[in-house]
Amino acid sequence: xxxxxxxxxxxxxAIVGVGLIGASLGLALKKAGVVNQVLGVGRSAPNLxxxxxxxxxxxxxxxxxxxxxxxxxxxxxxxxQMRAAFEVIEPHLEPRTMITDAGSTKGDVILAAKEVLGxxxxxxxxxxxxxxxxxxxxxAAKADLFEGKQTILCPLQENSPQDIDLIEGxxxxxxxxxxxxxxxxxxxxxxxxxxxxxxxxxxxxASVVNSEDADQKLSHVGAGFKDFTRIAASSPEMWRDxxxxxxxxxxxxxxxxxxxxxxxxxLIAENDGxxxxxxxxxxxxxxxxxxxx
Numbered sequence: 521x522x523x524x525x526x527x528x529x530x531x532x533x534a535i536v537g538v539g540l541i542g543a544s545l546g547l548a549l550k551k552a553g554v555v556n557q558v559l560g561v562g563r564s565a566p567n568l569x570x571x572x573x574x575x576x577x578x579x580x581x582x583x584x585x586x587x588x589x590x591x592x593x594x595x596x597x598x599x600x601q602m603r604a605a606f607e608v609i610e611p612h613l614e615p616r617t618m619i620t621d622a623g624s625t626k627g628d629v630i631l632a633a634k635e636v637l638g639x640x641x642x643x644x645x646x647x648x649x650x651x652x653x654x655x656x657x658x659x660a661a662k663a664d665l666f667e668g669k670q671t672i673l674c675p676l677q678e679n680s681p682q683d684i685d686l687i688e689g690x691x692x693x694x695x696x697x698x699x700x701x702x703x704x705x706x707x708x709x710x711x712x713x714x715x716x717x718x719x720x721x722x723x724x725x726a727s728v729v730n731s732e733d734a735d736q737k738l739s740h741v742g743a744g745f746k747d748f749t750r751i752a753a754s755s756p757e758m759w760r761d762x763x764x765x766x767x768x769x770x771x772x773x774x775x776x777x778x779x780x781x782x783x784x785x786x787l788i789a790e791n792d793g794x795x796x797x798x799x800x801x802x803x804x805x806x807x808x809x810x811x812x813x
Contacts, residue, residue, distance in 0.1 A: 530690055534559040534586035536605055537597035538571040539755070540652060541622045543661035545594060546576035548694035551663045559586045571658040587612035592690060595621040600761040603632035610637055619644040620687050624710065624758075625765040626674045626703035634676075642678035645687035647671055648706065649696060650714075656755045667695035674703040711769035716777060718759050719770065721752040 533549060535542040538560045546558045560577030562568050571577045587593060587609040595602050602623060609619070623629045626646050634641045651669040671691040675684045688698045701709075728737050763770050787796045 530555050530693075531591035532557050532559065532589050534561060534581075534590035534593045535577065536561040536583060536586065536593065536595050537601075538562045538568060538577060538658055539596065540656045540658070540660045540665070541649065542594070542596035543571045543574065543576040543658035544651070544663065544665035545596065545622070545649075545694055546571065547574065547661055547663035548666055550575065552693045552695075554690075554693045559590060561586050567658050571661070574658060574661065576658060576661055583608045584612055587617070588614075590617055593617065593619045595619065595623070598755075598758045598761040599623040599625050599629055599765045602629050603636060606633055606636035610640065613637070613640050613643065615643075617643060618683060618687060620647045620690065622647060622649050623765075624648055624714065624762045626706045628765040630674070630676065630703055641676065642680065643683070644676065645679055645684055646674045646676070646703065647687065647691060648674070648710070649691065649694075651696075652754075655753065656758070664695065666691070669696055671696035671698050672706055673698055673700045674706050675700060707766050707769050711766055711773045715759075715762055715766055715770050716773045718751050718754060719763060719774065720777070721749050722759070725749050725752040 530549070533546075533555050535546055535558060538546065539562075542560075542562075546560070549555045550558060557578045558576070560568055560571050560580050561583050562571075562580075568577070568580045572580065581589070583605060593609065595605055597605065602621065613619075619633075621629060621644075623646070626648065630644075630646055633644045633646075637644060649666055649669065649671040651665050651671075671694075673684065673688060673691070684700075688700075691698050728734055731737060784796070784799065786792075787799070
């Protein structure tokens, strides 16, 4: 069980993957004054240098050294890389050390943690901060990125109440509003409201870019196109891993979406303005209601 008081200080925090989320977390924790030092682990020397210059991290170490020194380890790399990270961490994981993550999928990450960490999996409290942006890398980081944004915790049955509270306090100290749901609920929900929208945004960009008159089309885009495709500028590696890591739920949502699109195509082909407007009205009302939540 972790021994850090969640209301005071988290000691040494190791952030593995110091991109937009990782570097923003480092800035937020240091701004809140709840850490002694932040260690950075990553693959890109220029990105790590940028994080150092910004003050998001205090030093750069390898993962094995970070695992030996840290009180809290935060995995902020693409989800497909987390199993390998657990493998490096496991031999060095002290009973006092907690692990959390920022992955957008939970079922695959939890499976990897349980298989690799074994009995030590009780020290891993899965998380998903619902924050980010189209840009990626430390240069896009902001200390207030998590302010007022949700972070979802998907606690394991093996986690102690004290350790769940500790990680809840950890994310709250970065500015997050923490909610707890099961990993199954998480992956089903975010397949619909996060993973599918990114997939569609990439698909629209690919459709236009691959057309014969792509240059002409792109020279005439307006605000609507830019708004819709903004998230297609996100990290391709990260979203590749998310789509494959949450494959079953993503395919279910994609199949449902294709049914709606095919229905819309049929309404247009049949010149059914009444049916088309009815569908649009229902969607428009739901979107307007969303702004009132």
